[in-house]
Structures are given as C-alpha cells and as structure tokens.
Amino acid sequence: MVQNNTFANFDQYGLWINNGNDNEQGIWTDPVNSRVLVTNNILYHNNQSFDPQLSGLLVEDHLMLKVLTNYSDFYDNGVADHPDPAENDSFHLGPGNLYVDPLFADYPQDYHLSDASPLKGNGFNGTDMGAYGGPYGDWTKTWSDYFEDPR
Numbered sequence: 001m002v003q004n005n006t007f008a009n010f011d012q013y014g015l016w017i018n019n020g021n022d023n024e025q026g027i028w029t030d031p032v033n034s035r036v037l038v039t040n041n042i043l044y045h046n047n048q049s050f051d052p053q054l055s056g057l058l059v060e061d062h063l064m065l066k067v068l069t070n071y072s073d074f075y076d077n078g079v080a081d082h083p084d085p086a087e088n089d090s091f092h093l094g095p096g097n098l099y100v101d102p103l104f105a106d107y108p109q110d111y112h113l114s115d116a117s118p119l120k121g122n123g124f125n126g127t128d129m130g131a132y133g134g135p136y137g138d139w140t141k142t143w144s145d146y147f148e149d150p151r
Contacts, residue, residue, distance in 0.1 A: 056082060
C-alpha cells in the first residue's frame, strides 16, 4: 500500500510502480501477481519535461501487476496524470480520485493543505489527502506515539 504521500516536483514520474527484473527504479513489487493500493496521495507538478511517454504515475507491468488508485489527487503532471486504464490493464481507477489544484499552504515550502483545499476531508474515510492526512498525518508526534515500544 502506498498511502498518504505527497509526490511533487519530480522531473519525471512522481510515483513509479514496477515489478520488473531489470535495473529500473521506483517501488518494486513481487514479480508475480502483485497487488498495490495507492490511496490518499497527491501527485502534483511532476514530469515538467513534457515528454509524452512520462506521467505523474507510471505503472510498469512485466508480469501480472495490478494497481488500484483511489482517493488520490492528480494535478499538473505534464502530459498525463496517470496511465490510461483502457491502454494499461495493470492500472485501475477506484473511487474518490480528484484532478484539482491541492492548494497547499505555502507551495513549494509548505505542503500542508490550506484551509481552502478541496483535498481536506475528501480522502478515504473523510481524512485529508497527502502526507499530512490519514491516521499518521500529525507530524508533531513520534513513532512511539503510534506504536508500542518493541523493547
């Protein structure tokens, strides 16, 4: 699962999911029958090279990879925000995806959502989208605030 991230200002792909065996980059999955859920993410202002082969999200399938994207925002990612589900049977769009300006608090210095952001409360289960949303979105807390100390 890729949950509650903000991918912004990458020269090429904001998020690259790959299950190949060659020397490629991105998030690697098991080579066979992998399932990846991408939820509550923001992909913003990636692929500013405007290469027609690039997009905000790349799903590269070498053998039965399935990616479901829901409750995520795609905005200003060059030529394409994500793969076309009609042309890439590894990529599926679920509910709740948006294609709007996230209205960050002070872009590019602060990626918190402003009070006027359409992504506030529109993520999965009514949470905010992006790095500061979801169950672990309060970055003032530490690891031990969420999980019991294993020692």
